[in-house]
Amino acid sequence: MDAHVNGHPTPVPDSTTATAAAHLRDGLGLTGTKIACGTGVCGACTVLVDGSPTVSCLLPADRLAGRTVTTVEGLGGDHPVQRAFAAHDGLQCGFCTPGFVVEASVFVDTWRAEHGDTRPDRETIADALAGHLCRCGAYEGIAAAVAAACAGEFDTAPEEAPPRFDALDKVTGRARYSADLAPPGSWEGVIVRSALPHARVRSVRVADERTPLVELLPPDRTVRYVGQPIAAVAAPTPEAARTAAATVAVDYDPLPAVVGFDAAHSPDAPLVHPTKADRADAPAYGEAPTPPAPWTGNVRGPGVLSWRGPTAVARLRSASAAGDPLLVAEEYTTATHLHSPLEPHVCVAHWQENGLRLFVSTQSVSKLADRVASHWDLDRDRVHVVTEHVGGGFGAKNGISADVRAAVELSRVAGAPVRVSFTRAEELTDAGNRPGTRTRVALLADRDGDLAAMSVDSHGDGGVSVGSSTATLAFLMYGRAPRRVRDFDVVTHRPPGLPMRGPGGPPMAWALEQAVDEMARRLGEDPLSLRLRWDGNVKRRALYERAARTDLWRERPRGPRTGRFRRGVGVAAANWLYLYGPRARVELVVENGALVARAATQDLGTGIRAVLADTITDRLGLPGGGVRVEIGRSSSVHGTGSYGSRTTTSMGPAAADAADRLRSALRDRDPRVPERGPIDEHVLKEALAAAEGLSVVGGRVRDRWGPLTPAMADDLAIGRGMSGAVHVMEVEVDTLLGRVRATRCWAGIAAGRIYSERQARNQCEGAVVQGVGQALFEERRHDPNTGAVLTDDLEDYRIPGLGDVPETEVYFHREGFEHVPGGGVGLGEVSVVGVAAAVGNAVFDATGWRPRDLPLRPDRLIEGIR
Structure with missing residues (x-):
């Protein structure tokens, strides 16, 4: 019996193993239906x-027989909800958006x-959309969109184009x-992964020798954590590939393992990286190149960026010996957090006569193409990376990950294109994480x-990887008082970390800002006033003063609170380095009389498409929609990777330079084109028609003060000045059940000029969502004996939904970066720290x-307030 899908009779497969989602996507080509969790949670x-x-x-495909099915494509694009989501920017990466839209339409x-x-x-x-998750955190726009659609505001198409360039898609x-x-x-x-935390692999065999199999082991054939890729197999269908993977036999030579953070410190603990070469090859989870550091067993550090600070140490020791009440010295910990973008890692590889073509979810198109060419010894122009859209990344999708390696090698062996996609369990195990930390802070007033004096010692819990920078970031806060900062890594036989939104920053702020608040309590001083007094950063000082005038801060409750439900308001400050890509192009x-902008950058939902289009149209005085933007192809000019808060401040100035170069080239052909200011629409149309095929390339020009x-490496430079943030958060604490609910947030961001305001606000609102998840819910758990990740689905690893997050107001301080081309820097990192x-x-409070x-788990809170 057929199903009626989007108004058309459609055959239904007889198989009871195929899901409706897989049938709609792979059988019918209705790819608007996305598979993210596989367990009905997201x-x-x-x-x-x-x-x-x-x-x-979760629905078997054969259960669609005789049913009427409507996918997001079947809504037609003119449902009020679709218009409202686009107009209110109720999306970022867009991977979760079709599911939200379908549910919200009903x-x-x-x-x-x-x-x-x-x-x-x-x-x-929030109740109506409780079964939906947005990892980007676009909940403010989603709530506004649904409310507006209910009010009938989008029964007709709006006159203005949506703020996001690709919203309608x-x-x-x-x-x-x-x-x-x-x-x-x-x-x-399908990737076959290690079942042991530490072993040498003797051999790998598949039952049917005709099945394409490739090994993914390191040269020494040693696996160092449960879930490490060992091999991969391929078959014409997903079911056949999974069956073949289940027949792969791995012969292990087990080795001693250490999976506990405390156990790794022991002098007789098994060494995770026993040789100098092993230590040099340890994976890194920092954003910048990892500086050298000494090793002592499984502990690495302190690194060369650490600061010994003898004056600070002497003052702190003297205050400790004297029992000085103005010495705050405490230890703080953070759990391991998982990126978990809703689009899992995926790569489709196809070896062709003209080279290697990759459809891959990556944040860094140009860099990946460079690395693939180097790894497989190919000319760069024979590597074609295509990434039309990315369903979230947050730092996890930047290199040659296991899906890329497996797909490329399997395609070569199979002689066909091969798709490798992580399951949610693989995504939560081996796609990177923000390592847990243990940080000791000492402040003396x-x-x-x-x-x-200040001292910050931090130990990163990055599994087999290294690169802690938590303490180093604290060096850049609160003036120039004597200080010591030291970063260490404690390696174990657990999965490696990767840079995650503001790497090192949130753990630093968690420890340092708790200590600063405690010092304010001991001094009997307003926490905002103390920060204003201690902090010499002009931009953050402006945010403190603004925060102090908000109703959220002025009307906060005072004094001890009683009763089951208690309201409190807290504040925290943050900073972040100004990073940019000097090679941005x-x-x-001019094609068919129209302008096309191209670059091999990518958009994770931060809105770089709109930034490029708006910058060019503003620079030339074009009407809206006057530029078509094409990104995500490695064949284009070099584009900065979409990570590290550097995309907009790199690509925006490059777009402006390209527009200036185009104006100059058009003026050489047609003197009616003015040297500056808007170009008459008629003149521009004729000038473009006469310049068919004209191409100019703009680059990221130098800062006024230089870098x-x-x-x-990796197209990275550090500019002068730091972005800043101040967050004021209101919570309600249920002291009976130990639950904390964030209710309101004021987010002050100092990042200079804002290129695309609604999308910038969306980023900052999403950062609050992710920070609340870190504070209240997110915690990777592992088996204490093997290190195997136990929180390997979105039921056990909980990320926030719309009902879990506060209403957020974002304020932008737009001064302080006038020396930067374009006047603004990145804000994705500082907004979460x-x-x-x-x-x-x-x-x-x-x-x-x-x-x-x-x-802040309920058990910890209940125990703490007893």
Whole structure:
């Protein structure tokens, strides 16, 4: 019996093993239905079955027989919800958006039938969308969009274009992600992973020798954590590939392992990296190149960037011996956090006569193409990386990951395109993490309440990887008082970390900002006033003064609180380095009388498409929609990677330079083109028509004061000045159940000029969501004996939903970066660094209990307030 899918009769497979989601995507090509969690938790695969929202990843495909099915494509693009999501920017990467839109369409239609054109409150909307997750955290826009659609504001198409350049593609399901791009005849690849934490692999065999198999082992054939890739197999269908993978036999020579953080310190603990070569090859989880550091057993550090600070040490020791009450010395810990973008790592590889083509989910198109060419000894122009859209990354998708290695090698062996996609369990195990930390902070104030000394020692828990920078970042906070900062890594037989949004920053702020708040309590001083007095950063000082004037801060409760539910307000400050890519380029081409902007950059949902288009149209005075933007192809001019808060401040100035070069080239051909200012639309049209094929390339011009550092590897330089942030957070604490609910947040961000305001606000709102997740929910758990990750699905590893996060107001301080081309720097990192610390300080304000360990689990809170 057929199903009626989007109004058309469609055959249904007889198989009981295929899911409805897989059938819709691979069988019918309706790729707007996304598979993210595979367990019905995230809602990305939601479709309507007989008008009812249904998670299609759990529904057998044969159960669609005789049913009416509507996918996001079937909504047509003109449903009020789709228009509202686009207009209110209720999305970022867009991977979860089709599921949200499908669910919200039913809610809006039902609400209006029952309540007319009235707005539901936020809690009602959160309840309606409780089965959906957005890892980017675009919940403010989602709530606003649903409320506006319910009020009838989008029954007709809005006159203004949406703020996001690709919004309509994402709300209709037209946006194609890497798994959607597998060509016909693609095989499926499956990775076989280690079942042991430490072993040498003697051999790997597959039952059917005709099955393509490739090994993914390091040269010494040693595995160092449960889940490390060993081999990969491929077959024409996903079911056949999974069956073949289950027959792979791995012969291990087991070796002693150490999986506990404390156990790794023991002098007789098994060494994770026993030789000098092993230590040199240890994977890194820092954003910049990892500086050298000494090793003592499984402990690495302190690194060369550490600061010994003898004056600070002497003062702190003297204060400790004297029992000085103005010495705050405590230890703070953070759990391991997982990036978990909703689009899992995926690569489709295809060896062709003209080279190697990769459809891959990557944050760094140019860099990946360079690395692939080097790794497989290919000319750079024979590597073609295509990434139309990326479903989130947060630092996890920057290199040759296991999906890329497996797909490339399997395609060569199979003689066909091969797709390798991580399962959610693989994503939560071996796709990177923000390592846990154990940080000891000591602050000493003098009798005037000024900072007299600071010490920060931090130990990173990065599994087999190294690169802790938590203490080093603390060096850059709170003036120039004597200080000592030391970073260490403690390596274990657990999966490696990778840079995650503000690497090292949130753990630093969690420890330091709790200590600063404690010092304010001991001094009897307002926490904002103390920070204003200690902090010499002009931009953050402006944020403190603004924060002090907000209703959230002025009207906060004072004094001890009683009762089951207690409200508290806390504050935290943050900074981040100004990074940029000096090699950023944008090409402008005249094609068919129109302008096309091209670059091999990528957009994770931060809005670089709009930044490029808006910069060029503003520079030339073009009408809206006057530029077509094409990104995500390695054949274009070099584009900066979309990570490290450097994309906009690199690509925006390059686009402006390209526009200036185009104006000059057009003026050489047509003197009616003015040297500056808007170009008359008629003149521009004629000038472009006469310049068919004209191409100019703009680059990222030099800062007025020059860079702080020379250009480093991976197109990275550090500029002068630091961005800043101040977060004020309100929480409600349920002292009976030990639950904390973040209710309101004021986020002050100092990053100079804002290129695309709504998308910038969206980023900062999403940062608050991720920081609240870090503070209250997210914690990777592992087996204490083997190190195997136990939180390997989105039920056990919980990320926040709409009902878990505060209403957020974002304020931009737009001064301080006038020396930077374009006047603004990145804000994706600094906007997340202090959020969890603000939650912790708010909990202390509400309860009088000082939290020291993240996340703030109910058991910890109940134990602490007893």
